[in-house]
Amino acid sequence: MNPHNPKAGDEFDALDEMIAEITIDAYGNDQQLRAFRQAFEDNVEPPVDAFVVGEPVSVIEVDYDGNERRGLTAKCRREDGAEYVVAVSEIVFPQSSAAARHVAAYRKWLCLDPFPAEGRVPSRRKRQHKTTDDDLGLSKPVELVALAVKERAVRCRLLGRDRRITLRASRLWDVVPGAIVTVMPRKQWRYAGHPHLSGEIRSIRIDVRSLNLVPLGLEDMGMWDPKEQYWGEEGEPVEEWAKPIIAGGPRPIFEMEQVLPGEDPDDPFSDPITQSNDLKNAGERAEAVKILMELCEADLRCLDAHSHLGNFVFDHNPQEAVRHYEVGLRIGELSLGDDFSGVLPWGLIDNRPFLRCMHAYGLCLWRLGRFEEAAHIFHRMLWLNPSDNQGVRFFIDEVKAKTAWGHRGNE
16 A cells, blocks of 8 residues: 555445445445446446456456366456456456555455555556557547657547557647647558557647546645744744745645656665756756656656756746646646645655645746736645745746846846
């Protein structure tokens, strides 16, 4: 289970409720196994994309043959058309799918970890499902989620499905990982076994809620009390921005889950963000960007990758940078919900990717003259991190006064 997810207990409770509902009229292992098979039949429509030991497969049937020791089995089809049968407990489905929830409940019933490591830890080199000729047509627009952008092509997945395809089109300078691209197809082909699509880009939008991502976990870290916060030297007046925060009283502290595909916790030199930064500093910018794009392709929830991609173009192209930062910000906001009132301190390291995206997004809005939006972002940052390690308090009044970026008092 994800150690950074405060919902872990809630998830276990939900699984217990699901198991109780599935087995309510079943007595003994045989009847309960049959009840689980029926639950799969009622709620999971095959074929379903999945993975078995990292191999992409399509699950075409879930069955139970009466052998209690074997339990539920699944008939799987590989990309080459070969079929074989494995235990359902060995299959990894997309995290947010109904199939994944049913497997988690089944594994818990078996007294196994409902959320095995293979389904939790993203990899930069994991094989993925590919689109087929049946997935796309050339007669109507198709919506693709951009994952990794290259000079002349974009690695994408189908919106609503995790099937990959490479898009070749013009106007790619407006595309960032996490954007939804609507394309009118022109031609579809395969090269070296990988599907490609060319066409005309009709629109590009950022709509993170439509990406069907699993929200990042939030770990409860206790309570924050404004009485224990440093607000300046004794006897000095409290700054205006801090007064409503102090009046708000104590609030819960959280640390946001950080997703970093390919990182080895036991190897401090395996951090791909550090590797990218080292390449950038050495002048190998293309290789540095490639690492960040691979991180996004492995898991769009890698907020630090979006932040650093924005940093690459922040100085000379804020119009592009703001899109990178916004995707990272909106993905993080999926975890907070609309009524989040807690604190995300900078001192908790895993909060920093989200706060970096938020800070840089606000700066881009300011540079682009979107003052009210920028002020809202910076005000929100002060509430989330009252220690203000990023120095928002030093310029928020300039933003509220609609002082142009190039005319700031500190320049």
